[in-house]
Amino acid sequence: MLSPIPSPVMPTFKMLRLPMLAQKCVCQQLPLEEMDPCVLIRQTHLSTKLNNFLRLGKLQMETLRYKFSPHFNGLVILPFEGPAVMWPLFNSDIKSMDTIAQHVQGFMKFESIELQVRIKTDLTDLWSTPRKFDSIIIEEQTPHKNGVSNTIEISSEDLIQILENVESQETHLDVKVTEPFEYQPPKTQLKHRKLSIVNPSWLSYEHFLDLNVLSLTLKIERDAAQKVNTILKKWIFGERRDLQHLIIDTDITLAYSLETVLEGIEATKSYEGDPPLLKHNAFLEIQRPQDNLKASVNFTSEKVNMVVWHTDL
Numbered sequence: 495m496l497s498p499i500p501s502p503v504m505p506t507f508k509m510l511r512l513p514m515l516a517q518k519c520v521c522q523q524l525p526l527e528e529m530d531p532c533v534l535i536r537q538t539h540l541s542t543k544l545n546n547f548l549r550l551g552k553l554q555m556e557t558l559r560y561k562f563s564p565h566f567n568g569l570v571i572l573p574f575e576g577p578a579v580m581w582p583l584f585n586s587d588i589k590s591m592d593t594i595a596q597h598v599q600g601f602m603k604f605e606s607i608e609l610q611v612r613i614k615t616d617l618t619d620l621w622s623t624p625r626k627f628d629s630i631i632i633e634e635q636t637p638h639k640n641g642v643s644n645t646i647e648i649s650s651e652d653l654i655q656i657l658e659n660v661e662s663q664e665t666h667l668d669v670k671v672t673e674p675f676e677y678q679p680p681k682t683q684l685k686h687r688k689l690s691i692v693n694p695s696w697l698s699y700e701h702f703l704d705l706n707v708l709s710l711t712l713k714i715e716r717d718a719a720q721k722v723n724t725i726l727k728k729w730i731f732g733e734r735r736d737l738q739h740l741i742i743d744t745d746i747t748l749a750y751s752l753e754t755v756l757e758g759i760e761a762t763k764s765y766e767g768d769p770p771l772l773k774h775n776a777f778l779e780i781q782r783p784q785d786n787l788k789a790s791v792n793f794t795s796e797k798v799n800m801v802v803w804h805t806d807l
Contacts, residue, residue, distance in 0.1 A: 668692035718744035
């Protein structure tokens with residue numbers, strides 16, 4: 495009786511013992527994005543060789559997030575596909591969070607790095623080293639019983655560090671300073687491309703345009719029409735030529751308060767005929783006399799949206 499022909503056996507080899515150039519070629523061919531990030535993180539903690547190997551290929555991930563919320567403090571890793579990896583840390587230990595973040599960034603490449611602070615948190619350790627984020631959100635998550643959001647309290651030192659020493663593409667701040675404090679914006683440009691602040695008791699609205707960023711958003715309440723008038727006049731008569739975009743959210747329908755909003759301001763229609771939705775909108779154009787720089791301003795229900803037309807950009 496003839497013996498059955500044995501099935502061919504795939505040869506195996508010690509991948510991590512290959513020369514570095516060969517390791518790099520193998521790593522580039524592996525479907526790293528299909529591997530479980532939890533397993534890879536755990537194994538790279540156990541094996542320095544595997545850690546060094548994965549550094550050759552870099553897994554492509556969507557987001558690395560520092561998160562402080564009522565139900566979770568720690569790091570969140572979001573892949574482009576599949577479930578998030580959540581690494582909880584107790585007592586808001588930012589130094590431990592940094593250690594893990596530095597480890598995973600060794601073999602993972604993130605499209606964005608974010609900071610989300612949804613509860614009162616000691617952020618002192620967060621500013622001990624230079625920081626760069628794609629997005630910063632510091633805003634209370636837990637609502638009051640009446641549905642109104644709380645405001646996170648931070649120290650004046652933390653606020654200054656956030657505004658002046660942290661780099662971010664987009665920053666949103668809904669905070670209250672724990673001690674009596676009025677922020678004095680520096681003359682130099684802040685490291686935030688877009689900055690959004692909500693009802694800032696720590697910043698006089700007269701100094702809002704002194705925040706030297708390209709795109710500004712301000713949410714204000716009480717006497718909104720007069721405050722909008724002051725802010726627009728400051729831009730028209732000389733401040734912040736480099737400003738590209740300004741949004742002001744208010745608690746009134748500004749299209750119905752144009753007499754107060756435009757007091758002392760020369761404005762012209764920026765359209766021919768009647769634009770759509772004119773009942774709740776006003777489309778106007780304003781200009782700076784000293785350099786003829788123009789801006790289109792749309793007054794909608796409770797919002798001002800101003801775009802500055804820079805011909806040199």
